[in-house]
Amino acid sequence: MTVLLIRLAGPLQSWGSSSRFNQRGTEPFPTKSGVVGMIASALGMSRSESLERFEGLRFGVRVDQPGSITSDFQTAHNDAGHSMPLSHRYYLQDSVFLVALESKDADELDEYRQALLRPYFQLFLGRRSCPPDGPIITRIVDASLEDALASAPWCATRSYQRWVRKNSRWYPSLLSGEMIVEPDGDHNGESFADTLSDEPVSFDPRRRMWTSRRMVRLNQTVTFVAQEDCDAKDSSTADVKNPPKGPGTASSLGSRMEGDFFDAVAQSSKEKGGS
Numbered sequence: 001m002t003v004l005l006i007r008l009a010g011p012l013q014s015w016g017s018s019s020r021f022n023q024r025g026t027e028p029f030p031t032k033s034g035v036v037g038m039i040a041s042a043l044g045m046s047r048s049e050s051l052e053r054f055e056g057l058r059f060g061v062r063v064d065q066p067g068s069i070t071s072d073f074q075t076a077h078n079d080a081g082h083s084m085p086l087s088h089r090y091y092l093q094d095s096v097f098l099v100a101l102e103s104k105d106a107d108e109l110d111e112y113r114q115a116l117l118r119p120y121f122q123l124f125l126g127r128r129s130c131p132p133d134g135p136i137i138t139r140i141v142d143a144s145l146e147d148a149l150a151s152a153p154w155c156a157t158r159s160y161q162r163w164v165r166k167n168s169r170w171y172p173s174l175l176s177g178e179m180i181v182e183p184d185g186d187h188n189g190e191s192f193a194d195t196l197s198d199e200p201v202s203f204d205p206r207r208r209m210w211t212s213r214r215m216v217r218l219n220q221t222v223t224f225v226a227q228e229d230c231d232a233k234d235s236s237t238a239d240v241k242n243p244p245k246g247p248g249t250a251s252s253l254g255s256r257m258e259g260d261f262f263d264a265v266a267q268s269s270k271e272k273g274g275s
Contacts, residue, residue: 002106003148004113006035007137007155009065009096013125014089017198024089026126028066029180030097032059033200033210034126039112040203044120047203054200058102059213060181062149062222065156067095091130098155100181102145113138146218149179154224164224176221183216192216 014026076084116136164174193214201209
């Protein structure tokens with residue numbers, strides 16, 4: 001199988017799957033419909049176009065930097081000047097995720113990758129108010145969905161990695177990442193499979209449609225190893241009560257990330273293939 005890895009990071013993200021009326025929630029990780037919509041936007045597809053080309057994609061996510069929930073509310077007036085109900089909206093702040101798309105068609109995944117590098121339309125992390133922290137970083141590897149997610153380097157921001165390493169004594173769980181994947185045909189029920197209304201059928205505003213898909217939170221977690229440059233001396237003092245957040249954290253890495261960041265993924269896949 002071939003897998004497209006996509007790093008998603010930004011000051012704010014919002015991935016709704018069941019938002020209605022004046023309550024606009026977010027899942028704690030990117031949704032398949034949101035990622036497919038982002039790729040469709042990068043390809044220059046109109047909302048009314050068929051989504052058949054995305055059928056058969058297997059989707060997975062690794063949580064590299066969970067971030068936290070924040071919210072705001074929006075006001076509006078109708079044409080007559082009367083106030084409309086307040087709209088409460090929820091977001092993930094300072095989060096970083098590694099998304100994986102598995103397919104038998106390597107050429108199709110490469111087309112998605114090239115589109116994300118040179119998008120036709122502006123890209124957003126769920127909602128229009130949530131731009132990414134810079135160019136979307138991608139990599140294609142020959143591996144299974146689970147192996148690709150487990151082998152990829154830690155994608156969290158440098159400042160977050162430094163903070164976790166300094167405070168791992170108090171927060172050891174932050175050195176591991178949860179993986180949520182769509183089960184394949186060999187899923188034997190060892191992990192509970194949940195359902196989410198997150199399989200896009202149509203983005204047409206006149207008849208938006210989704211169907212349910214299954215997802216599994218794997219018992220296997222990934223143990224993170226910080227990048228070497230996180231050993232650089234930092235004049236700041238670690239504060240275990242106040243992890244880094246706000247400007248300069250989730251948005252600090254994307255544009256400065258080394259070009260060989262995902263090379264470790266390809267190397268790991270080669271080593272596994274040769275063993």
